[in-house]
Amino acid sequence: MTDNDDTHVLRVLRAGAAAQGPYALDIDPKRAGWGYSSLRVLELPPGGSHALAAGDSEWIVLPLSGGCTVDVEGESFELLGRESVFTSVTDFAYVPRDAHARIASGAGGRFALAGARCARRLPARYGPAPEVPVELRGTGNCSRQVNNFAAAAPAGGGKSGGSFECDRLIAVEVLTPGGNWSSYPPHKHDEHHPGAESELEEIYYFEVEADGEGAGRDSGLGYHRVSPSRPGGTDILAEVRTGDAVLIPDGWHGPSIAAPGHTLYYLNVMAGPGSGEKREWLIRDHPDHGWIRDTWPSQPVDPRLPLYGPEELAQ
Known part of the structure; x- marks a missing residue:
């Protein structure tokens, strides 16, 4: 087993x-070898700006650290942002396909651009941080927090509390306390089964908080597993x-495992033929592990x- 299942397309x-x-990370469908999902991480210095041509994709500008202004379609959206992904939810902006946007930051920062090839051209919009549904999923050592800023509605198997309209793009943030397992039980969405499973490509982008006193920024780690659902399918066990x-x-x-003493963050970006008219996130649990969900009601959520x-923004 290796980090990558394909010698032509790197999976890790x-x-x-x-x-x-200008991108610290630039994943588009061509690089990924698929049809829809994209993710870029834009790093801007103080006073920096960037011109984004949306092309055939819709985009969400999501601050990872810092704030910015997004000018698009004659609108100007001021994103307050946040100190880091570990401190609060954030506001965000939606950039429609075929649009041209300018992203500028007075203090500088890092911004995720989550994208998906799409057909419909929706209006440019602002997503307020207080309206981001925060979900606690799982219990015990499977407890994690999901920030459903652009989840499909309803979030498969969970209660997202709302949905920000996109054409194909589905995106959420997940935070897993040290020692816990998330993205568990293992699940898949690589086939189309009406009402049961939607076909979606997915990107996981990771950050790790160094919780220990004196720990360096790069000291944290986690582990991520993808096991084959078909002969010759994706097979990954990676330290992240x-x-x-x-x-x-x-x-x-799944699982995505947070090392003790380190909070694990990941940004999920999904799109595919299964996120078309209904924009559904329908998953199928691994038959050997799905039973773990039945144990959750008998355990408390990780304290x-x-x-x-969202209330953190008012403090």
Whole structure:
């Protein structure tokens, strides 16, 4: 078993390995070898700006650290942002396909651009942080927090509390306290089964918080597993650190494991033929592990959760 299941398309992208121009990470359908999902991480210095041509994709500008202004379609959206992905939810902006946007930051920062090839051209919009539904999923050592800023409605198997309208794009943030397992039980969404499973490509982008006193920024780590759902399918067991990404065209994905003492964050970006008219996130649990869900009602949620909620913005 290796980090990558394909000698032509890398499935595990180490921090910096997919950097291009102003992007610390640049994943598009061509690089990923699939049809829909994209993710870029834009790094801007103080006073920096960037011109984004949306092309045939819709995009969400999501601050990872810092704030910015997004000018698009005659609108100007001021994103307050946040200190880091570990401190609060954030506001965000939607950029429609075929649009031209300018992203500028007075203090500088890092911004995720989550994208999906799409057909409909929706209006440019602002997503307020207080309206981001925060979900606690799982219990015991499967407890994690999900920030459903652009989840499909309803989130498969969960209660997202709302949905931000996109054409194909589905995106959420997940925070897993140290020692816990998330993206568990292993599940998949690589086939179309009406009402049961939707076909979606998925990107995981990771950051790890160094919780220990004196710990360096790059000291944290986690582990991510993808096991084959078909002969010759994706097979990954990877150590992941801040800035790493994993591409999942198929397979049972999970668990994502947070090392003790380190909170694990990942941004999920999904799109595919299964996110068309209904924009559904329908998953199928691994038959050997799905039973774990039945144990959750008898256990408490990890008391460390929620790590934060929209109310943090008012403090």
